[in-house]
Amino acid sequence: MIKILDCTLRDGGYYTNWDFSKELVSTYLESMNMLPVDYLEIGYRNNPMKDYLGEYFYCPSYLLEQVKEASDKKLVIILDEKNVLPVHVDNLLKPCVGIIDMVRIALDPQQFGRALKLAERIKAMGFEVGFNTMYMSRWREFPAFLEDLRFVDQVADYFYMVDSFGGVYPQDVIETINLIREKTNIKLGFHGHNNLELGLINTLTAIEHGVEIVDATITGMGRGAGNLKTELLLTAMNAKDGLEVDFNALSKTVDGFSQLQQSYGWGTNLPYMVSGANSLPQKNVMEWVTQRFYSFNSIIRALNNQKQKVKDNYKLPVFKPSKKYDNVVIIGGGANAVNHAQGLREFIAGLGNVCIIHASSKNANTYEDLEIDQVFCLVGNEGHRLEKVFHSFKNFSGSCVLPPYPREMGTYIPEAVVENSFELERIEFSNRLNDTHTALALQAALELGDENVFIAGYDGYIQASISQKEKSLTDENEFLFSSFAQHTGKPLVSLTPTNYKSVAVKSVYSLLA
């Protein structure tokens, strides 16, 4: 009888930073009690890390006990082999004794030797042990790993093939099973990703060819494109094999995670398809897709560059302005750069020695006709926006600045402005977020400005509820503003209303005669 392991909380944590509401978890555990699922993997156990990571990344003992209380299922936690040494095992797993049934190890097959030692310690504590071995599509490249496979059944109960890139096809599953079967008789498992929507068929193929345990998550929640959906596997097995499924229980927990999915948006899309089909790591893609302002276009270009091992398509001349300005005004993409346009235009026109830096081209139209030097920041897909704003570029006389070479997202520059485009040599005031609009604008201000740097149209976000993407953008800008202030010794001055905390505010109207 095939066993099903649901790892929604563990793998879904990549989206929520391993925090979940009590209500969602309680509905999940109740539903699972009614469903033909054998194991629940609830999270990681980990040594302390420096960034904030949530409840299910550490699974402290009170949490383990609460889950044990609420669940009738066998419980699983996972260790990440690269973060755990055999000496850590006792401390990490002592609270799990009597509560957790299986400990899994996520591992790179190139560290298989180390993982065997880790497994030995875990096995000795009385746990079932599962190996979650990554990169199944590349295993033939690691002969030492294949050689050592014969030792695995001494220390482990299940050996999982993980389709890390989400790019394997049913035929590959069969071939990998045959490859492993030459070396060991351990029970096999399969963890399928869904980049190419092959999670179900790969898993059913694995089952048909003798795999004994398979992973799935509710709504497919999981890193990147996510996993085989538990509800899809159960529905298919109900219809095909008569597996009994309480669809009311199932739909309750699917409802809960579907709502969460509307904020986080896991699931496959064109960038994940391309990374899966070409076996490119999806960690970067996930950051690009979820956190940032890149269009599919930029991401696809970056993935194509990776695939062709091109670092970047262009090397541009470095931005070395011949002239310095007493005043620099950075225009952001916020509504206040338009709402207060008349005041801002009066102010800028009155300054004399001034230039404008457009962090985003979004509001550039409003300032187009001012006879003042203007600089445009080009990141990701911004070149396309510039084209939309300036159409034929007939009266365009600005310069464009791009991030330092090489540009991870590739480089798109409208043909008409290639002659006036430059790359920054470096971002000197911050060592992260170096390819954001705001980082570019601030660095350009350092290159161009002599005295005052103003910002306008950086509104921050004002709604009570904002999307993850907006939240992340606001946090990034806040970080850059405060780094810039530290670097220059004085805060930026916003001329328009703003919710950013690390900038000073001077109403543009207070500065007009």
Place this chain on the structure above:
Amino acid sequence: MIKILDCTLRDGGYYTNWDFSKELVSTYLESMNMLPVDYLEIGYRNNPMKDYLGEYFYCPSYLLEQVKEASDKKLVIILDEKNVLPVHVDNLLKPCVGIIDMVRIALDPQQFGRALKLAERIKAMGFEVGFNTMYMSRWREFPAFLEDLRFVDQVADYFYMVDSFGGVYPQDVIETINLIREKTNIKLGFHGHNNLELGLINTLTAIEHGVEIVDATITGMGRGAGNLKTELLLTAMNAKDGLEVDFNALSKTVDGFSQLQQSYGWGTNLPYMVSGANSLPQKNVMEWVTQRFYSFNSIIRALNNQKQKVKDNYKLPVFKPSKKYDNVVIIGGGANAVNHAQGLREFIAGLGNVCIIHASSKNANTYEDLEIDQVFCLVGNEGHRLEKVFHSFKNFSGSCVLPPYPREMGTYIPEAVVENSFELERIEFSNRLNDTHTALALQAALELGDENVFIAGYDGYIQASISQKEKSLTDENEFLFSSFAQHTGKPLVSLTPTNYKSVAVKSVYSLLA
């Protein structure tokens, strides 16, 4: 060489009622010009129908010409066999001559004889002809159809297998191909649905087994769970077979349809999985999922009833109240039923001979302690909400009314109120939307009321932009209010602010002493 037919506009029209913005279509056509797609199916040609159906449902000649102008691809339109007789063909297809390359016929295999005659007329006009034959998983049940297959290559160029329910597996595809190959040598096609996320693997399997043309749509847009995604097919064929794909062009049109998808929400989900896995028609499921207020729970229950051929789980006693009231106040789920609670409670308490009907239980808490007869409308998943509101039902003394038997969505009644639950005999003032909260509440008011029917907390939707679901709910209520007014000869009176146009308004405060 395999041919690809993209039918995004035709099949996507099921979501947008066959209207698309000019910008979306123009980006789509431009992108397609850059991509290895052979045919574009742009819509239907149809005789006039009585409901409103959009531009791409009729494809008038100016539209055909515009698309021809913008596209380098072979163009296709489709006829629905059940709506078209051979005598219509000339009129419907004359404007297509010289513009459209292929005419497809969507058909039920049980009407195969009729379709052959239709095809003959179409072929005679010089078009390529494709048969899109539905229900491939049931073809063995139709021997006359299988027998007549030998005539198909005289009148058609392509014969498509359509996975109508979205429930076939790769092995079924192979078996169906073999079944057809016994009868005819016509070129085969495959149109796959994605309920079980098997669109890609079924299509690749079909290609591997000699199918020569396959369908796909951008983002999978299409009726119900939708289709194989064009971007997924192209990405897979690019990585596997070296098919050249301009990913920038592809991502441009994917971006456009992805944005539309956020409003309409096509794609698979638990109800579509269940209907696919069990070969249940997805037309109803699509209505339930997109238009209405049913939870996955109610839909799954309805699908289970269909699967087990149960009409409904319960027959309840008919609602025949022994008492009539001079005044009935219907409380809706809008915020104004809470915002104006004090005024409403004063007004209701002062009326004396009165009862309350809760169209939704959402605001029931606010009126729970009033010592007045109260009736609760139970539709779909409302029983679960009632449980949440009243917990143990300790002090619950109300009655519940349900739609007339049989209830399409099945019946869920919390155990504690089964004794006090009744079904309406009929909805007498409307012949549609009979299982909505508002229809129930109004019919209950007819049964209970003698004189005045008030409503409160029917706010309508006030934001500038509302979701399709909200819009649809508002339209439904408006229809019911106006049907009710026609039936009774006087409009309903709203006591709280409302945006509904077919009700009269009297401020609750104007009616207080």
